[in-house]
Amino acid sequence: MKKLLELFYFSIFFLVYTISYAQTNVSGGIFSNTTWTKVNSPYIVTDTVVVFPGVTLTIQPGVVVKFDYHIALEIRQAKLIAIGTLVDSITFTSNLASPYNGIWRNVYLNGGSLVSQFKYCNFRYAGHGIYSQGYFTLSNSDFYYNSYGLRGGSISPVDSCNFRYNVYYGIFGGGTFNYCNISNTQQKGLDGQGVTLNYCVIDSNQIGIYNIDNTNINNCYIRFNQSGLLCGGINGNNVIKNTFVESNTAVGLDILTDENDSVINCQIRYNGTGLKVSGAAQYPVIVTKNIIENNSIGIELTGGGLDSIYCNRICNNALYGLKLIGSANTNCVVGNYWCTSDSASTEAVIYDAFDNVSLGIVYFMPIDSLCAPSNPTYVNEIQDFSFNIFPNPATDILNINIKENKNTVVRIYNLLGGEILNTLISKTSSTMDVSTLTDGIYVLEIISGNAIGRKKFVISKQ
Secondary structure, three states, rough: OOOHHHHHHHHHHHHHHHHHHHOOEEEEEEEEOOOHHHHHOOEEEEEEEEEOOOOOOOOOOOOOOEEOOOOOHHHHOOOOEEEEEOHHHOEEOOOOOOOOOEEEEEEEEOOOOOOOEEEOEEOOEEEEEEOOOEEEEEEOOOEEOOOEEEEEOOOOOOOEEEEEOOOOOOEEOOOOEEEEEEEOOOOEEEEOEEEEEEEEEEEOOOOEEEEOOEEEEOOOEEOOOOOEEEEOOOOOOOOOEEOEEEEEOOOOEEEEEEOOEEEOEEEEEOOOOOEEEOOOOOOOOOOOOOEEEOOOOOOOOOEOOOOOEEEEEEEEEOOOEEEOOOOOEEEOOOOOEOOOOOHHHHHHHHOOOOOOOOOOOOOOOOOOOOOOOOOOOOOOEOOOOEEEEEEOOOOOOOEEEEEEOOOOEEEEEOOOOOOOEEEEEEEEEEEEEEOOOEEEEEEEEEEEEEEEEEEEEEEEOO
């Protein structure tokens, strides 16, 4: 009996050991529908794998796919289904012990009408995490330490993805991106045409957004980049709206005046130069309802021409509220508020011919304090103690976890400081009803004793 028990335990140990160290080498063509299973993971791609036209490759949650040097997975007019879960994601990475960006090639969607699917996937150390000339859906996925995170467009919005620590571009291409984070790219966070960004954070890149055409940016944060946004495209027609442009070292927004761009209802603060409007004015740039304050220079303007810069609050910029670069006179900044009703005080914050005779004259009268946005009370994140909130984005319910079990004040603000909710909780885990909040970005404040913690969260009911 004892020997039988020993044999039984040894068999169990051997089975667990075998499962724990399972490995499957793959290469060559896949000609019929195939599933890569967690039990046979990791899959080591020793030579390029091609999924042939009309065939579906399904990768189960929890699978790790490792690539040898300069190897790719090609989906050739075929379909890849890689749908992980929150607790069991799918990872595409290098098989080498000391990986670096670009050490394996890509997951290549090589044309066709079939729609590949990616959810809860991780892409690490690739030349391109996904390189698409086909159609795909993508959500809840991370692209870290690649040369390019994502290249190509999607058939549907890309939701809740992180593009961080990539080298050349986080994203190169078009499409709609919701609730995405594009950060710490060594060169450019995003470069593309026909892009829509909703509730995204573009943070700590050398250039946050570059070379865009026909792009809409809504309710985003563009912050802590060397340059926040450089519109260097050909066609223009870009709209930046309801967006925070903050703490970019060189320039917040650099707009070309011959591209028919618009900057509306943004908060442009703490940048080197908040807004540059430059180029030959064939089509007007519209700049209105913005708060442009606490920059080194609020607006740097070349010429002016047909531009229309009105109903903005331009205040408290360290050097100049507006600096003219060019010899032509301009009246394109009539009807703004410079935090004073006095024309002499306003002229003092404008750099033009009165400061340098080689420049033109800026005609800024009349001053309009009524149409300009009022000075907001900003609510910033503070982390005096640790707490967690989830899900984020939320729809109807927001869960709060704190460490200490004592009476705690909980408040919700909008980003301009308007208090929306004030309540008291006494549990370490609580649930809040946020179903009445409309889509947007909010701040949750928790006061526990003398400590204050604040975190931003998003409401999305789409």
